[in-house]
Amino acid sequence: MxxxxxxxxxxxxxxxxxxxxxxxxxxxxxxxxxxxxxxxxxxxxxxxxxxxxxxxxxxxxxxxxxxxxxxxxxxxxxxxxxxxxxxxxxxxxxxxxxxxxxxxxxxxxxxxxxxxxxxxxxxxxxxxxxxxxxxxxxxxxxxxxxxxxxxxxxxxxxxxxxGMEVEGSPLRVTGRSLPQADEKVIKKAAELIKQASYPLILAGNGITRGQAENIFQEFVEQTQLPVVHSFMGKGALSYKNDLSLLTAGISGKDYITCGFSQSDLIICIGFDIAETPPENWNPNRDTPILHIDTEDAETDSHYPVALNVIGDIKENLSELQKVLPVSNEKPEWIKSIREQALLELNEYKEDSGFPLKPQKIISDLREVLADEDIAISDVGAHKMWMARMYHTAHPNTCLISNGLASMGIAVPGAIAAKMAQPNRNVVAVCGDGSFQMTGAELETAVRLNLPIIVLLWRDDGYGLIEWHQLKKFERTSHISFGNPDYVQLAHSYGFEGMRIEQASDLKPALEQAVSLQKPVFIDCPVDYSENMKLTEKLKNINC
Known part of the structure; x- marks a missing residue:
């Protein structure tokens, strides 16, 4: 051959x-x-x-x-x-x-x-x-x-x-298992947790990669430790659980940073530093880290590792459970943080402003999609809003690329997600800047008969860069561009096209998109003046 x-x-x-x-x-x-x-x-x-x-x-x-x-x-x-x-x-x-x-x-x-x-x-x-x-x-x-x-x-x-001729055959496929941490290391980790007055878990994407979410949830329930998620770790613990402090990752102060500032031990489980810089949540470098992962921690002055627990995350959490007591006391200090973060979503449920506020878009999206459905966020200002406010009950139901974080991932990513999970609704959440980088793949979705939904947040510019420019210079520079008629564009590719013309249009449009079970494109104008309002609001948080 x-x-x-x-x-x-x-x-x-x-x-x-x-x-x-x-x-x-x-x-x-x-x-x-x-x-x-x-x-x-x-x-x-x-x-x-x-x-x-x-x-x-x-x-x-x-x-x-x-x-x-x-x-x-x-x-x-x-x-x-x-x-x-x-x-x-x-x-x-x-x-x-x-x-x-x-x-x-x-x-x-x-x-x-x-x-x-x-x-x-x-x-x-x-x-x-x-x-x-x-x-x-x-x-x-x-x-x-x-x-x-x-x-x-x-x-x-x-x-x-x-094109050369060759003789040969494939090699046998072999499995590979990860080692467990030494028993002495497990006992040292347990002692660190017992000695801490306010331990806090930072859950990363490694929990899901290691198929450890079930044992992780058992571990959390046994220890009653509060959990913060990275952008890519969202859903390791359901947002409905009283121990969930939702998601960290936006730079600067946020409700969740109050949790970090209160903590005297941060237990990082399956966490990669590329997901969110430790300087954002351990700025004084004085909170020790218990690092539970498959590899030793990356060296970072803001990530002072007290102990590495290396190996199979699932097995190591199981062993750690055996040497930790059962706790029946939920930490009271997390209650107000949860309440403030969840209130932020609910208070925009009936907002009638147009263009739509990011909080309103996410509120409607969260109400329409089931917990098992998948939202994949592109990179831009909408990614920061999705990370903070699109709360998840299961892993890999809000996909955010936060390593290289390349624009353009949502539409092709949604196509692959629908192929991998055909029984779930899949929504690509895009900015107009990121969509235009890979939007030609709308044809790929139609050709493959994949009923994905594209929810476009349109602001006619690079909204995230505008946000940073306003924070630093109080003026903008070269971030605006033009857009096509997206409804006509969607129709030309074979998508059903919908245009949002008032705030009350979005939820019915999303519901219709889900029921149609065909490729649907929703053009939704967004009011990104909320970006700077959020910046000012977060400055005034009093932990």
Whole structure:
């Protein structure tokens, strides 16, 4: 068989269901081999979108999403989405076509050294220079992509190698388990918690990655410890639980920072520093950290680790439960923090202002979507509002990319989310700036018959940058742009298009969108003057 055919067999052996990408001249052997494969190739309109889809699929399934591009501009386009998945710890395998080995020693049409280009944004990568190594390369790429902490790997396939004849077969797939922490470490961790007067948990995305949410919830109920979530850890504990202090991550003071300032021990579980800088919630560097994760903590002066508890999060929490007493006392100091944060959402439920306030948009969205449905937020001012106010009862029901945090992820991410979770409603929450970066994937959703909902917050500019400019300089600089008629644009792609013209329109529009079970686009003007009002409000919080 050809090398390309063997590579496809190896991917099938790993259980790959989809490859997202854009075909090119240098990967035509691989594209041809896929015609005889069980793997479905999902054609996208941009390589970055393909990687966003693969990363989201990897985050939701725990299996590496696979994306493909040709050499040169195809590979450089793919790079952003690969870097995004790697920093968010989403398992992903990127495959790039490449110039033949016979022209890699000189300046050549569309040729860049992709192994070196991808090296900083992947866990591991390699070029297939000889035909026989294909099974080893694919097995290693898959194994390292899912190994803690998960991330991106990259395979570079020169076109002359792809067409070569080869004999071989896929390697056997093997599992891998994480170790448990030593018993002495578990006992030391228990002592730290017992000695603390006001311990507080910061829950990160690693809890969900490690499928530890059930044991985590048991641990919280036993210890009665309050829980703050990172943007990517949302839902590890339901917002309905009295011990949930909701979400941290917005820079500066917030209701949740009152919880951190009260605490004398912060227990970080499955938390990655890339999610939210410790200087935002431990500014004086004086609150010790109990770090429970799969790897040692990143070195940071605002993250003073008293003890690392390293290994399988689920198993280590289970062992920790055994040596901690059962508590029946809910800490009273968290009650007012919860009340203030939840009140903020409810008080805008009947707001009639137009354009709509961010709080009103989120209130309506939260009322319409079921707890199991998925909202995926793009990057922009709306991301900060969604993180603070879209409260979740289950993990991975509000997807926020907060590592690389690349704009443009929501629409392609929603497509992948609907493929991974077809029985849940999926809403892409976009700003107009982020939507225009990958909006062509509306056609992909229609072609695949995926009933996603796109909820566009339209402000005709880069709202988050405007917010920062106003805070620092009290004036704005080069953040405005024009927009098309989004309802007409949606119709042209085959979406149902809806325009919000008064505040009372949004909730019925969302309800109709859910009931239609077809691709729906909702154009909703947003009043971002609320950004600076929030900034002023948070300045006056008295813990």
């Amino acid at each position: 050809k090398v390309a055919e063997l590579l496809v067999q190896c991917l099938e052996n790993e259980g790959v269901e989809y490859i997202f990408g854009v075909p090119g001249e240098e990967n035509i052997d691989l594209m041809d081999a896929l015609l005889d494969s069980s793997i479905e190739f999902i054609v996208t309109h941009h390589e970055t979108s393909a990687a966003f889809m693969a990363g989201t699929y990897g985050r939701l399934t725990g299996k590496p999403g696979v994306c493909l591009a040709t050499l040169g501009p195809g590979a450089t386009n793919l790079l952003t989405g690969v870097a995004n998945a790697n920093m968010d710890h989403c398992p992903l395998i990127a495959i790039t076509g490449q110039a033949g080995l016979n022209r890699q020693h000189k300046i050549s049409h569309q040729y860049y050294d992709l192994v070196n280009l991808y090296e900083p944004v992947t866990k591991w990568n390699a070029q297939i220079k000889t035909a026989e190594i294909v099974p080893e390369v694919v097995r290693k790429a898959y194994q390292l992509a899912i190994q803690e902490k998960p991330g991106a790997t990259h395979i570079d396939l020169p076109e002359d190698i792809a």
